[in-house]
Structure formats: C-alpha cells, structure tokens
Amino acid sequence: MKRTIIFTVFRIIEKLRVGEKAYLLKIQASQVKRSKPGQFVIVQRDELSERIPLSILESHEYGFSCLLKVVGRSTMELLEEGEELLYIAGPLGVPFPVGRYGxxxxxxxxxxxxxxxxxxxxxxxxxxxxxxxxxxxxxxxxxxxxxxxxxxxxxxxxxxxxxxxxxxxxxxxxxxxxxxxxxxxxxxxxxxxxxxxxxxxxxxxxxxxxxxxxxxxxxxxxxxxxxxxxxxxxxRENIYKEQERQATEEYLKLLKRRELKG
Ligand code: FES
CATH class of the missing domain: 3.40.50.80 (Nucleotide-binding domain of ferredoxin-NADP reductase (FNR) module)
Known part of the structure; x- marks a missing residue:
C-alpha cells in the first residue's frame, strides 16, 4: 500500500520589535487557534535546535501570537533564522480557571x-x-x-x-x-x-x-x-546556565563568521 507522509511547516508571519530584546511573533499554526487562556506551546526551529516553551499571547484565525524574549541561543536562532518552524506542540497546559472573582x-x-x-x-x-x-x-x-x-x-x-x-x-x-x-x-x-x-x-x-x-x-x-x-x-533555575552560556557564545561566533563571509 502506498503511504503518503505529509510534513507540516509552521510559518512565522510577522516579527515585530516591541522592546529591548523583545519581539512579537505571529505564527501560522491552525491547531493553536482554539487555545484557552493561560496555555502555551512548545516550538522547535529545526531538528537540531532546542525545544522551547512560549506562552500564548492571543489566538487568531491563522494561529497565535506570542512574545519572544531573546535570552540565549535558542531564542536568538528563532529571531535570526526562524522564518519557518519544524515543530509546534500545543496548545498545552491546563487553562487558567476563568471566572468572576471581583x-x-x-x-x-x-x-x-x-x-x-x-x-x-x-x-x-x-x-x-x-x-x-x-x-x-x-x-x-x-x-x-x-x-x-x-x-x-x-x-x-x-x-x-x-x-x-x-x-x-x-x-x-x-x-x-x-x-x-x-x-x-x-x-x-x-x-x-x-x-x-x-x-x-x-x-x-x-x-x-x-x-x-x-x-x-x-x-x-x-x-x-x-x-x-x-x-x-x-x-533549579540556573542548572543549565553554563551550557546555555557556551551555546550562546558559539552562536554569536557563528553569526560573526557569517557576517564576515557575507
Ligand atoms: S517537560 Fe518533560 S515532563 Fe514536562
């Protein structure tokens, strides 16, 4: 039997700078458009990159928007090279209990x-x-x-x-x-x-x-x-700090080499 494998690629539709090292991303991902308040997604740029959680800011008819704070290699890669994402899981997490509190x-x-x-x-x-x-x-x-x-x-x-x-x-x-x-x-x-x-x-x-x-x-x-x-x-917050620092340093060197070549 002939099998068809469909790969879905998630497009970043817009990247808008909203502050020092902060960007508003609009991402096409139809499965996230019905997310509930307080949920999040996990994104991965390509098969070699780290998976990172991102809180959903808002759902839209095409997917969702989120705030990307550039703090290390993975978020930097998303900003510099992330036109498309290989993987998005979500919406994830238990939604916030919405109600009348006062x-x-x-x-x-x-x-x-x-x-x-x-x-x-x-x-x-x-x-x-x-x-x-x-x-x-x-x-x-x-x-x-x-x-x-x-x-x-x-x-x-x-x-x-x-x-x-x-x-x-x-x-x-x-x-x-x-x-x-x-x-x-x-x-x-x-x-x-x-x-x-x-x-x-x-x-x-x-x-x-x-x-x-x-x-x-x-x-x-x-x-x-x-x-x-x-x-x-x-x-446990800083448990991977040293690895993160090294990975960021390597990535900055890579960007520098590309710039010099370019
Ligand atoms: S992220 Fe692995 S168990 Fe929650």
Whole structure:
C-alpha cells in the first residue's frame, strides 16, 4: 500500500520589535487557534535546535501570537533564522480557571506580561476589575495593557493592595514574594521552569506542590502559589546556565563568521 507522509511547516508571519530584546511573533499554526487562556506551546526551529516553551499571547484565525524574549541561543536562532518552524506542540497546559472573582491584581515580570494579558482579557469579559503591577523596568505591549486593564502601574517593590485574587507570571522570585505579601489571599502563579518533551516523560518541569511533585507541562503551568515550593524551583533555575552560556557564545561566533563571509 502506498503511504503518503505529509510534513507540516509552521510559518512565522510577522516579527515585530516591541522592546529591548523583545519581539512579537505571529505564527501560522491552525491547531493553536482554539487555545484557552493561560496555555502555551512548545516550538522547535529545526531538528537540531532546542525545544522551547512560549506562552500564548492571543489566538487568531491563522494561529497565535506570542512574545519572544531573546535570552540565549535558542531564542536568538528563532529571531535570526526562524522564518519557518519544524515543530509546534500545543496548545498545552491546563487553562487558567476563568471566572468572576471581583477585584483581580495581576503582577507581571518581564515577558510575563504576555500570559498575564492572555488571562486578563478573559477575566475582563467575566466582569472583573483588573489592575496590573509590572515589576521590571520595561513594560512591553503598552497598547494592549491600556486596552485590557482598568489600572496599571510599574513598581519593582510592590506593596500589598486590597483585592480578591492575585495572579502572577514571569518570575519565580516575584511569585514567592507575593506569598509573603498576601499570606491570606488566593494567588495563582505561573511557574517558570525548563521543559524538554512537554509530554510528561522527561520530568524536567517537575514542581513541588503541597509536598508532591507535579508536572508543569501537563498539570500546570498555573498553581496556587502558597502550595508551591518556590525554594526548590528557584534552586533549579540556573542548572543549565553554563551550557546555555557556551551555546550562546558559539552562536554569536557563528553569526560573526557569517557576517564576515557575507
Ligand atoms: S517537560 Fe518533560 S515532563 Fe514536562
């Protein structure tokens, strides 16, 4: 019997610079267009490149958009050479529990503004009052921030405020700090972890929640912050730092060689 194998290639339709080392990518991937708030995808540029998780900012009729923060070789490759992607898995993860909470206080750090905007858009439709506190210097996607939030502020040292629910994304340190600022409030935080296969086999994304290991790729990425062992998570944050530094250095040399040849 004759077999036909169809390879799908995912096109990056647009790359728009939105800040220092930050880009808005629009990607054609029909299976992601029905994603739910708070979900993410895993992308891989070619068979030799690393798989990286990216939070979905918004779904569109052709696929989705996301925020790419260039932090190392894989994200740099995506920016420099990623016109097409070999592999996209998603939408992945348990969607954010959208509902009517009342006054919701969002905390974002750096790229965390992307998943925060995705969730906030859905909570606004439910009639919640939304305030954003961004805790790093540069706030990307300002036009969307102004459209979605009733109030917003930038502060690296936030103080507790009256609210019914706290939501955070972009930094494990920030989420840990929020558990001290709000000891008696519900906090839903997106954990920041490395991911490899995103199907529950590699266990790289394990998070200690309420004394038990859970997988961020299939059971997360949102967890009740008071139950997360942030110290354990933070201690594993830099585990691949040296390999990442070497890979980035090699890639920068490669770019330099290409430039000289060109
Ligand atoms: S990324 Fe491998 S188990 Fe979650």
């Amino acid at each position: 006054r919701v206080l969002f905390y974002s750090h750096d790229w965390g503004i992307a998943p925060i905007l995705n969730v906030a858009r859905a909570l606004k439709i439910e009639g919640n009052f939304l305030k954003l506190v961004h805790t790093s210097e540069e706030l990307y996607l300002m036009d969307q921030v102004e459209r979605v939030f009733h109030l917003w502020d930038v502060s690296s040292d936030p103080l507790p405020e009256e609210c019914d629910l706290v939501v955070s994304a972009g930094s494990n340190h920030l989420s840990e700090k929020l558990t001290q600022l709000y000891p008696n409030k519900p906090i839903l935080s997106m954990v920041n972890v490395h991911m490899l296969d995103a199907v529950g086999l590699c266990l790289v994304c394990r998070v200690r929640v309420d004394g038990e290991y859970r997988l961020a790729c299939s059971e997360g990425p949102w967890f009740e912050a008071h139950k997360v062992d942030w110290r354990d998570l933070i201690s």
